[in-house]
Amino acid sequence: MLAERAVQPQHKMDMRTSTKALQILVADDHDIIRRGLKQLLTSRPGWEVCAEAKTGREAVKLAEQLKPDVVVMDISMPELNGLEASRQIHKLLPKAGILILTLHFSDQLVRDIVEVGARAYIMKSDADRDLVSAVEALANRRTFFTARAADMLLNGFSRPVVGAQPQAISRNRITPREREIVQLLAEGKSSKEVAVALGISVKTAETHRANIMKKLELHSVSELVRYAVKNQIIEA
Amino acid sequence: MHRVLIVDDHAFIRRGVQAILQSFPEWEVCGEADNGTDAIRLTETLKPEAIIMDISMPGLNGIETTREIRKKHPEVKIVLLTLHETAELVRSAFRAGAQGYLLKVDAEQELVRALNIVIADGSYISPKIDGEVAKSVVTEVTEFKPVHKN
Structure with missing residues (x-):
């Protein structure tokens, strides 16, 4: 399955130029948040929410089945949290862009997000402004980090933090x-x-x-x- | 048709609430605010019958905003929408003058039910809140009711 995927033509540099819609999987345990995210995402022509998951485990299962281009993932979810789900999805689908969307910010979280293989991280408070840009970046094989995380990655990611x-x-x-x-x-x-x-x-x-x-x-x-x-x- | 104002600092929550209400023609979204100060101002100008409001917002939080709005407009029904299930918060919400306490996790199924109950002068507390807590809060508020009325 994975080998077959690797030769599919839609995986070129810019997926928006291919005729196939960008397939997005949304994972959050709150129905109302998935609704809102879906509305924001599908307002872009050529973007489709192919499935919604309520737990990390559901997200892994659906990602394996549907092979989305982008996964928008909350962290705190029952059964399997978003970080562990991202780690598993990244292993199964290394080409899928994973966007972590969370209420919280911490330096440790940025490290964890990078470590599990996610390539974008935005705060829920900035979702209105950043969500579309972040998904766009992932669709183009780029990364997108909320400004604070980007600063942290530039200034001190390789340096060990004493307290941490x-x-x-x-x-x-x-x-x-x-x-x-x-x-x-x-x-x-x-x-x-x-x-x-x-x-x-x-x-x-x-x-x-x-x-x-x-x-x-x-x-x-x-x-x-x-x-x-x-x-x-x-x-x- | 009932007019409702949506207040939440997160745009995607406001979108989610709007999307839910779209299938209920008896509810019309008359405006949106992303902070408490704007919510107070919009209540003055738009005169909504009901408000759905987040609790955690930067600046004035939902409970403080509820208190301010209810001081001037005791007729407006307010449903607070939140992630938090603590008994203390439920109590503060009702003491500030809210009639509804809805958890974001139940919003999809319960939002319209909560609005319908408060608009009919009832009190609504999410079923996920401990029954004893809910009962004691509602009893306390009902006993206070004459004080609030005009």
């Missing part, structure tokens, strides 16, 4: 798969529910859970929830 270091280390102690499981457990799911959500056996889910608790030196679910909130895997 310990957190960065603790985040890297667990794998992306384990982070996915942390989110599900922190949302109150049992090992059995985790197993169903991820299509793995209960035993594997339990092993993952034990490994996570050991690696992170956590002793209870409430400690795990605290870890998930502190590391922005879920929202408080």
